[in-house]
Amino acid sequence: xxxxxxxxxxxxxxxxxxxxxxxxxxxxxxxxxxxxxxxxxxxxxxxxxxxxxxxxxxxxxxxxxxxxxxxxxxxxxxxxxxxxxxxxxxxxxxxxxxxxxxxxxxxxxxxxxxxxxxxxxxxxxxxxxxxxxxxxxxxxxxxxxxxxxxxxxxxxxxxxxxxxxxxxxxxxxxxxxxxxxxxxxxxxxxxxxxxxxxxxxxxxxxxxxxxxxxxxxxxxxxxxxxxxxxxxxxxxxxxxxxxxxxxxxxxxxxxxxxxxxxxxxxxxxxxxxxxxxxxxxxxxxxxxxxxxxxxxxxxxxxxxxxxxxxxxxxxxxxxxxxxxxxxxxxxxxxxxxxxxxxxxxx
Numbered sequence: 001x002x003x004x005x006x007x008x009x010x011x012x013x014x015x016x017x018x019x020x021x022x023x024x025x026x027x028x029x030x031x032x033x034x035x036x037x038x039x040x041x042x043x044x045x046x047x048x049x050x051x052x053x054x055x056x057x058x059x060x061x062x063x064x065x066x067x068x069x070x071x072x073x074x075x076x077x078x079x080x081x082x083x084x085x086x087x088x089x090x091x092x093x094x095x096x097x098x099x100x101x102x103x104x105x106x107x108x109x110x111x112x113x114x115x116x117x118x119x120x121x122x123x124x125x126x127x128x129x130x131x132x133x134x135x136x137x138x139x140x141x142x143x144x145x146x147x148x149x150x151x152x153x154x155x156x157x158x159x160x161x162x163x164x165x166x167x168x169x170x171x172x173x174x175x176x177x178x179x180x181x182x183x184x185x186x187x188x189x190x191x192x193x194x195x196x197x198x199x200x201x202x203x204x205x206x207x208x209x210x211x212x213x214x215x216x217x218x219x220x221x222x223x224x225x226x227x228x229x230x231x232x233x234x235x236x237x238x239x240x241x242x243x244x245x246x247x248x249x250x251x252x253x254x255x256x257x258x259x260x261x262x263x264x265x266x267x268x269x270x271x272x273x274x275x276x277x278x279x280x281x282x283x284x285x286x287x288x289x290x291x292x293x294x295x296x297x298x299x300x301x302x303x304x305x306x307x308x309x310x311x312x313x314x315x316x317x318x319x320x321x322x323x324x325x326x327x328x329x330x331x332x333x334x335x336x337x338x339x340x341x342x343x344x345x346x
Contacts, residue, residue: 028248214335217248
């Protein structure tokens with residue numbers, strides 16, 4: 001599905017006239033998500049080193065402003081404008097290759113990074129993961145540390161009580177090993193629902209991140225923020241330039257609010273209202289992750305849009321990505337995560 005989407009966007013970039021536009025101040029920022037570096041036998045979570053080197057070169061030369069994730073969170077909550085093409089870099093799971101390959105490259109380039117740590121594999125001394133000494137060294141060198149639970153569990157499947165106990169165990173380990181608890185959280189596998197959001201909020205975190213694609217916007221839910229996942233298959237430079245320069249599509253009244261799709265409501269009717277300042281809605285296309293093609297997009301009264309398709313989402317994690325030209329060679333992007341209970345967890 002993603003390759004179909006990227007090819008379609010690149011084709012439109014050539015065929016559609018792009019309006020002259022200057023985005024000196026944006027209301028959104030792009031957050032990138034990596035996992036492994038140079039572990040070429042694991043393509044679904046790895047980025048090849050030559051790909052990552054090319055990403056860094058693009059970030060240094062392509063007019064981007066790369067900031068710490070904490071700055072993205074602060075500006076999002078305060079509704080302060082972002083500099084044009086603001087980007088933050090995050091890495092999940094604390095694999096050893098982050099320490100040996102990923103961070104040294106970012107450090108040499110002067111680019112900040114946030115590392116979301118699941119504590120159990122670190123405590124177990126898993127050789128594929130960093131040690132606490134490694135993590136302390138990264139923190140001393142300026143890497144921000146985020147909370148990613150203890151066991152990297154499927155939180156929706158396990159339920160709130162088990163999930164909160166797992167988070168509490170990780171919190172104790174952060175306090176013991178680092179002397180402080182991270183203030184930003186990342187849902188394992190990007191899976192969340194409104195009950196989990198409420199519990200994460202109650203724990204005092206400043207923000208929480210998922211894994212569905214899209215920029216972080218002023219109007220985003222601060223406890224279900226998007227990130228663009230990057231791996232070998234989707235790490236080519238055409239895609240990287242496309243996503244790194246995206247802007248959040250300004251929308252309101254997004255429905256459904258709950259990403260969990262229960263029996264009898266699959267497929268969901270996904271709808272949103274686009275801000276009246278945005279024109280050219282006929283160029284919008286929306287891609288459910290399981291279809292391999294664009295869904296039907298129906299425009300109702302004014303700028304109300306509905307995404308319609310007949311084939312139900314399969315069990316597990318699903319997404320819908322909506323895109324359209326934003327002018328100035330950039331693209332609007334709206335992503336949403338959906339979860340269908342049942343089936344095999346991975």
